[in-house]
Amino acid sequence: MKSLIGLFLILAFSVTVFGQQSKAKPLAEIFSAISLDGKLFDLARLKGKVVVLTFWSTKCPICHNEIPKLNQLVKNYKDKEVVFLGLTMENPNKVEAYLKKTSFKFDILPNSFGVVLKYADKDGDGNMAMGFPAHFLINKKGEIELKTSGFDKTKTLNVEINRLLVTK
Numbered sequence: 134m135k136s137l138i139g140l141f142l143i144l145a146f147s148v149t150v151f152g153q154q155s156k157a158k159p160l161a162e163i164f165s166a167i168s169l170d171g172k173l174f175d176l177a178r179l180k181g182k183v184v185v186l187t188f189w190s191t192k193c194p195i196c197h198n199e200i201p202k203l204n205q206l207v208k209n210y211k212d213k214e215v216v217f218l219g220l221t222m223e224n225p226n227k228v229e230a231y232l233k234k235t236s237f238k239f240d241i242l243p244n245s246f247g248v249v250l251k252y253a254d255k256d257g258d259g260n261m262a263m264g265f266p267a268h269f270l271i272n273k274k275g276e277i278e279l280k281t282s283g284f285d286k287t288k289t290l291n292v293e294i295n296r297l298l299v300t301k
Contacts, residue, residue, distance in 0.1 A: 158276035162251035202287040220245035
């Protein structure tokens with residue numbers, strides 16, 4: 134009977150200890166890319182800053198509607214340690230034509246198919262699955278804090294960016 138009680142206590146203690154361990158956050162996939170204005174962005178060199186990756190397309194109506202709200206986020210964090218990168222698989226000519234009509238204040242990284250492949254989920258057959266717009270919020274340590282996609286995620290992004298800026 135004593136061994137049964139002891140076994141029960143060990144099991145209960147183990148469950149408590151393992152339950153209190155925080156889940157490790159996945160590290161963001163490292164990439165380098167050139168922006169429309171010729172700047173090199175290397176995610177490995179952005180450690181120490183909060184990074185917002187937004188995957189978008191000029192053909193995406195949800196993306197188009199969300200851009201003004203995303204621009205407001207850029208404005209809100211202008212003098213903070215936050216980097217906003219807009220990644221698109223489209224070529225620079227197509228993106229530049231779009232941006233003449235619609236201002237997008239992120240640093241735009243065209244031809245980012247390789248980065249999309251790194252960040253997209255895969256379905257059961259190994260096919261790429263990513264909704265647009267898709268947002269990845271990366272903390273100062275280079276870990277993915279938030280992954281979201283779909284319509285109007287700017288409020289969530291704003292709350293989480295604020296939280297990460299005050300977190301050491």
